[in-house]
Amino acid sequence: MGFLEERFEDNIVTAKVDQLLSWARSTSAWYFQFGLACCAIEMMATAASRHDLERIGMMPRSSPRQADVMIVAGTVTLKMATRVKKLYDQMAEPKYVISMGSCANSGGPYSRAGYHVLKGVDQVIPVDVYIPGCPPRPESLIEGLLKLQEKIRHERPLTKKK
Amino acid sequence: MYKDFGTIFLFVIIGAVLLTVALLLSKILSPSKPSTNKLDTYECGEEAEGSAWVQFNIRYYVIALIFIIFDVEVLFLFPWAVVYKSLGWLAFIEMAIFLVILIFGLIYVWKKGDLDWVKYKVKYGRGRYQKLSGKEV
Numbered sequence: 248m249g250f251l252e253e254r255f256e257d258n259i260v261t262a263k264v265d266q267l268l269s270w271a272r273s274t275s276a277w278y279f280q281f282g283l284a285c286c287a288i289e290m291m292a293t294a295a296s297r298h299d300l301e302r303i304g305m306m307p308r309s310s311p312r313q314a315d316v317m318i319v320a321g322t323v324t325l326k327m328a329t330r331v332k333k334l335y336d337q338m339a340e341p342k343y344v345i346s347m348g349s350c351a352n353s354g355g356p357y358s359r360a361g362y363h364v365l366k367g368v369d370q371v372i373p374v375d376v377y378i379p380g381c382p383p384r385p386e387s388l389i390e391g392l393l394k395l396q397e398k399i400r401h402e403r404p405l406t407k408k409k
Numbered sequence: 410m411y412k413d414f415g416t417i418f419l420f421v422i423i424g425a426v427l428l429t430v431a432l433l434l435s436k437i438l439s440p441s442k443p444s445t446n447k448l449d450t451y452e453c454g455e456e457a458e459g460s461a462w463v464q465f466n467i468r469y470y471v472i473a474l475i476f477i478i479f480d481v482e483v484l485f486l487f488p489w490a491v492v493y494k495s496l497g498w499l500a501f502i503e504m505a506i507f508l509v510i511l512i513f514g515l516i517y518v519w520k521k522g523d524l525d526w527v528k529y530k531v532k533y534g535r536g537r538y539q540k541l542s543g544k545e546v
Contacts, residue, residue: 249440268438310451330454336446340439404440 255405265403272315272341273304273399276392279314279338280307284321286348286382293385305392311338316395317372318388322350322357323365335372343399345391346374349381356381471523482511 255261278300282290294300294307308314311334323331335344346368349355357364368374375398378391450457489496489504518524 250437252440312451333446333449333456334454336444337449337451339447340442 251405253405253407255407257403257406261403261405265405268404269400269402272402272404273396275304276315276343276396276399277306277308277313278316278318278345279311279334280309281317281334282320283323283327284348284350286320286350289382289385289388290318290320290347293388298385298389300389300392303389303392303396311335314338315341316343316345316392318345318347319351319368319372319374320347320382322355323368323371324363325365326363328365328368328371331368332371341399341402341404343375343395344368344372345376345378345395347378347388347391348383349379352377352379468523468526471518475518475523478511478514482508 282288292298300306305316311317315338317335317338319331335342346352350357350364351368354361354364354366358366365371376391376395378387380387383391450461485507486504489500493500
């Protein structure tokens with residue numbers, strides 16, 4: 248735990264500082280460039296000029312050390328699941344996960360007969376936002392990212408947990 | 410003159426203060442939850458194995474150098490060959506000079522024996538390579 252994190256009583260000052268901090272965190276949530284399958288193509292399209300993720304403050308990082316959001320874009324095979332877990336562990340706090348597409352949500356088309364596919368990435372890492380679709384269009388990815396920003400904005404980083 | 414150094418001194422002080430403040434702020438504000446996995450080396454999700462201090466054979470270096478020289482040669486040859494007819498004799502002579510320079514390099518490398526992985530000829534065979542040179546010194 249850091250020096251100031253979750254150490255203050257709930258009052259007007261911490262509420263305002265919390266607001267500032269979580270606003271800053273939500274509007275500069277850099278995501279981990281991490282494509283597993285065809286959803287990654289949609290993720291790239293979302294980052295490219297037409298949909299332009301940088302206008303909501305999100306830009307791709309190639310290292311988990313610099314990333315705040317992990318977008319699990321695609322089919323998580325059992326072999327990849329251990330790597331996904333390790334990469335999630337190596338991200339710096341605070342960290343968030345978006346499960347993008349049916350495969351990452353529940354196994355998708357492989358949910359019954361896929362002998363090698365993890366049935367939902369939430370079995371190995373905690374997921375904040377699920378995005379349905381196979382693959383989701385860039386609009387729905389942006390919708391999910393805005394929902395995540397909303398979630399981050401309601402956090403209280405400095406206030407003690409009840 | 411001393412006034413100019415004063416500016417530099419001021420610059421150094423401001424730089425140090427800014428750096429200290431930025432590092433302190435991030436130290437105070439950032440959450441810190443170290444774990445074994447997090448402090449591990451980042452290897453694209455793989456388990457890091459062994460030490461980073463591995464030794465390569467130094468001969469790979471020469472081979473990489475030779476490769477790059479002739480790689481670039483081919484790179485220049487292709488566009489030259491495409492417009493060869495419209496360029497005329499001057500371009501032909503220039504390219505010939507370029508090739509001759511590189512061929513001299515190739516001859517040098519060949520003579521040195523760097524094209525062979527296992528070197529049979531050891532020019533200055535003394536000490537532990539003495540037996541390889543094939544002659545008594």
